[in-house]
Amino acid sequence: MDKNDSAKAGRVSVRAPLCRNSKDSYLVTVSNFAELGLTERLLRALRDARYTDPTPIQRRAIPLLLDGMDLLGIAQTGTGKTAAFTLPLLQNLDEDGVKALPRGTRALILAPTRELALQISASIKDYGRHMRVRQAVVMGGVPQGRQIEALRRGVDILVATPGRLLDLVQQRRADLSHCEYLIVDEADRMFDMGFIRDVRKIVSMLPAERQTLLFSATMPAEVARLAGEILHQPQRVEIAAKTVAVERIEQRVHHLATAAKRDLLASLLKGPDLAKVIVFTRTKHGADNVVKRLDKGGVSAEALHGNKSQNARQRALENFRAGRARVLVATDIAARGLDVDDITHVINYELPHEPESYVHRIGRTARAGAGGVAISFCDSSERPQLRAIERLIKTSLKVIGDGPVGPEAPSVKKGRGGARRPGPGAGKRPRRFNRRAA
Numbered sequence: 001m002d003k004n005d006s007a008k009a010g011r012v013s014v015r016a017p018l019c020r021n022s023k024d025s026y027l028v029t030v031s032n033f034a035e036l037g038l039t040e041r042l043l044r045a046l047r048d049a050r051y052t053d054p055t056p057i058q059r060r061a062i063p064l065l066l067d068g069m070d071l072l073g074i075a076q077t078g079t080g081k082t083a084a085f086t087l088p089l090l091q092n093l094d095e096d097g098v099k100a101l102p103r104g105t106r107a108l109i110l111a112p113t114r115e116l117a118l119q120i121s122a123s124i125k126d127y128g129r130h131m132r133v134r135q136a137v138v139m140g141g142v143p144q145g146r147q148i149e150a151l152r153r154g155v156d157i158l159v160a161t162p163g164r165l166l167d168l169v170q171q172r173r174a175d176l177s178h179c180e181y182l183i184v185d186e187a188d189r190m191f192d193m194g195f196i197r198d199v200r201k202i203v204s205m206l207p208a209e210r211q212t213l214l215f216s217a218t219m220p221a222e223v224a225r226l227a228g229e230i231l232h233q234p235q236r237v238e239i240a241a242k243t244v245a246v247e248r249i250e251q252r253v254h255h256l257a258t259a260a261k262r263d264l265l266a267s268l269l270k271g272p273d274l275a276k277v278i279v280f281t282r283t284k285h286g287a288d289n290v291v292k293r294l295d296k297g298g299v300s301a302e303a304l305h306g307n308k309s310q311n312a313r314q315r316a317l318e319n320f321r322a323g324r325a326r327v328l329v330a331t332d333i334a335a336r337g338l339d340v341d342d343i344t345h346v347i348n349y350e351l352p353h354e355p356e357s358y359v360h361r362i363g364r365t366a367r368a369g370a371g372g373v374a375i376s377f378c379d380s381s382e383r384p385q386l387r388a389i390e391r392l393i394k395t396s397l398k399v400i401g402d403g404p405v406g407p408e409a410p411s412v413k414k415g416r417g418g419a420r421r422p423g424p425g426a427g428k429r430p431r432r433f434n435r436r437a438a
């Protein structure tokens with residue numbers, strides 16, 4: 001492909017370093033996956049998945065990762081980040097040609113929730129379908145037996161939630177001492193769920209000689225500290241939430257009394273264009289209540305939250321994915337990392353306390369280039385949250401109906417405001433990993 005062709009096709013230019021020790025860089029112009037340096041077997045899998053163009057995070061991250069760099073990725077679900085780290089990982093593992101030792105893994109991907117772990121595992125299976133990759137998933141909430149068996153001969157990639165992995169390491173069923181690649185996904189959610197200490201413990205079991213990636217949608221101080229500890233001279237790739245959420249999603253808000261929310265939901269769901277809908281509630285109890293009322297009104301709905309068993313959650317998700325349930329009612333944590341295509345509408349039955357969660361929520365719609373609609377219900381006590389959201393996304397939501405009703409509520413605890421920058425401190429360890437250095 002010559003330069004003129006690229007220019008005609010409106011290609012994007014990224015600066016890619018020549019090698020990890022080099023300060024020099026050259027301009028590469030990429031529009032497709034082949035130009036990012038991916039091998040034919042991965043390209044075939046991408047064609048099978050009908051991906052034509054890399055997403056921005058894929059364009060920027062894949063060349064760096066193929067080059068062996070550490071990476072701090074500030075991006076949320078919906079940006080294509082899973083492929084951004086899985087594709088180069090598969091290629092690097094393939095090129096290394098090293099064999100996993102019994103109970104060992106060559107690469108470890110840590111995820112905060114079981115749902116996310118399963119989704120990452122499904123992506124590895126998809127993208128690695130023309131390669132020989134042994135992978136295992138280790139997560140809580142299900143019996144250990146199969147997981148131990150899957151690890152017995154060693155795997156290329158282990159996807160794990162932190163608690164169960166630590167259990168298995170302590171029982172000597174898993175061995176991380178030869179793991180050369182570490183990916184920590186959704187680090188901010190790890191922090192929210194109280195897993196950061198477990199993550200630190202796990203990292204201390206890995207060799208210092210490794211490639212490390214950390215992804216997080218937001219950068220609270222604790223996550224920035226972790227990034228500083230575990231990454232070595234990382235490249236930073238930031239995909240702004242705004243480009244993910246705001247531009248392609250029609251966002252509306254209804255101001256109403258709390259008691260009017262259930263009727264508004266029922267009336268909205270009379271619209272046939274609300275074909276595949278996620279409703280967000282703040283609590284598990286609230287999610288169950290909404291499902292009950294929808295069921296009574298003849299709307300097929302499933303609840304997804306942490307009080308349900310792993311099997312029940314999988315079943316709920318499958319029913320929703322397959323269209324057997326039109327509505328999925330979820331809490332923020334349970335829905336994190338949720339990867340369901342074609343969601344037409346996201347309804348915020350209650351606004352989240354953290355404005356960043358709003359961006360995560362509405363990111364469930366408008367996946368991979370599609371459009372979508374986000375409808376928020378805002379009672380008078382939630383107006384401070386609405387203001388925090390509008391500040392974060394720098395957009396006012398379109399008010400439907402008559403505008404705010406009822407008296408201004410006394411102020412409610414506000415969200416954190418915006419994403420924060422990580423502090424300094426990266427790169428204390430001497431670097432030893434020099435994949436493909438000239």
Ligand code: AMP
Pocket residue numbers: 050051052053054055058076077078079080081082083339341367368
């Ligand atoms: P993620 O941000 O990794 O959760 O990915 C979001 C969704 O986008 C998933 O359903 C992927 O299958 C899809 N996806 C990822 N990369 C691409 C791409 N380059 N083209 C089209 N769809 C993609």
